[in-house]
Amino acid sequence: MSDPVLSIRSLNIDYVGSDTDFHAVRNVSFDIAPGEFFGLAGESGCGKSTIAFAVSRLHRPPALIRTGSQILVGGRDVLALDDEELRRFRWREVAMVFQSAMNSLNPVLTVEEQFYDVLRAHGKITREAARARAAELLKLVDISPDRLTSYPHQCSGGMRQRVVIAICLALNPKLLIMDEPTTALDVVVQREILQRIDKLRKELGFSVLFITHDLGLMVQVSDRIGIMLEGELVEVNQARTIYTDPRHDYTRRLWASMPKLHGAQIRQESAP
């Protein structure tokens, strides 16, 4: 494996309380290779989103990354960046598609202005050049350049989500973090968007950190999957293997509690 794009070592994140701390992430280590689609799975509160936010240092107090934790992106220590370095790092190195990102567009700006906003913040660019770049990026996600003059409310949910993804790719990031990116969309649109992402990462070479609670979807789209339980990464393996041959008892129980679309139905009295 070539040098990883993301390398997380002994990551510990606590939510600091007045009496006791809540250990949200406990000693987590994993790598994501260039071009890899890595899925992070687990139930609410297991710490998967906390990790996603920590990678671009978007975590907020009371979340505290403990000393000894290491997050390397392209070999650079993210936790050691100063403010200006961090500003340049975000979006250029790691871009993030948030949960219900289709609502993260500014409702009073046109699509074009939202692209311009990003491009201008990260480098000198003329309006014309920004417009051309925006049109090119929209084409990547299969949206006509006519849409540059649209406001978010004039676009469908799926289209808004694709606009957000296009904006995220504006500075050719090495890593795209997607936290439940398609949860609010219907399955037909969801498939379309994820297939598009898959195609783009093969063409452009970026890696993906994908977070979802939909384990079936995760197996379908990821190269490798990490399973989290109460802040710990309990199993990491190839997507297919972790589904067909789970090693950790919790992983086994997760699959056993998922109703099946065909074949013999699961039988289970108690939850994992």
Added chain:
Amino acid sequence: MIQASPILALDNVSKVFGHADRPVYAARSVSFALHPGRTLALVGESGSGKTTAARLIMREYQPDAGQLLFRGTPLGKGDAKALKAYRASVQMVFQDPFSSLNPVHTVRYHLERPLRLHQPRLDGAGRTAAIEELLARVKLDPALVMAKYPHELSGGQRQRISIARALAVNPQVIVADEPTSMLDVSVRLGILNLLNDMKAELGLALLYITHDIATARYVAEDIMVMYAGQIVEWGAMESVLGDPRHPYTRLLLSAVPDPDRPFAETPPDSELSRIETIRRQSALPQPEIQQVAENHFIRPIP
């Protein structure tokens, strides 16, 4: 759809929004029936009309055409007494257990209110006994949860309280609109098992509304697929899932996440456009229903 006499039936019900010159059919000639001890799943994408169907049943909307039949009798408008009796028979469980319970009231209050309204002869001790029984039925410990407020409970526990509240009036029909979509995988199964138990033990008729077809297969014997306000395919679960005949059902099933196979390719635009025809031609007469198997029907694309 099935023989025997249904508890509740929708007979060619339509609900139209928007202007007369550009009508939007939220429900168009929707017909189905709910039977005791059976679960009917209603699946479709957001905006397909699933929740409109639920609201029509809950009498939040009046149909623009067609009628609801309760035990074979058409439901009229505005008869308050009949409506109250209907409400006691048809209950709803909502999607979001975080907003469907009142944050300033205890579990006891939530369950006591329907009892006071619908069983006025019950005294305080009787109500307490009834609440304990309801909580036991949804597998919660009365001693632990009775005095708790919603924020002290987990999502799964809250959804169990919603179900107990629905059961408090001894209903015959329960409409569950995405009852597990906000819950984790492990918790979800517990709620689905509870719905299955209620159906079996209390002989309830269930309408299970979801976009998650795998859970629909887990709880329901029959399924309806809705698109653009119309039910495009319906029948026995295994028949519809195993041999989908309507292009939209095929599209939907091919896109549903399934760890047992890779993603199927999105069909060509021509196919998607053909399906869109249903939405575009919503004002034109509908094609005839076709029977494709013993208990399996489609309404073809015009």
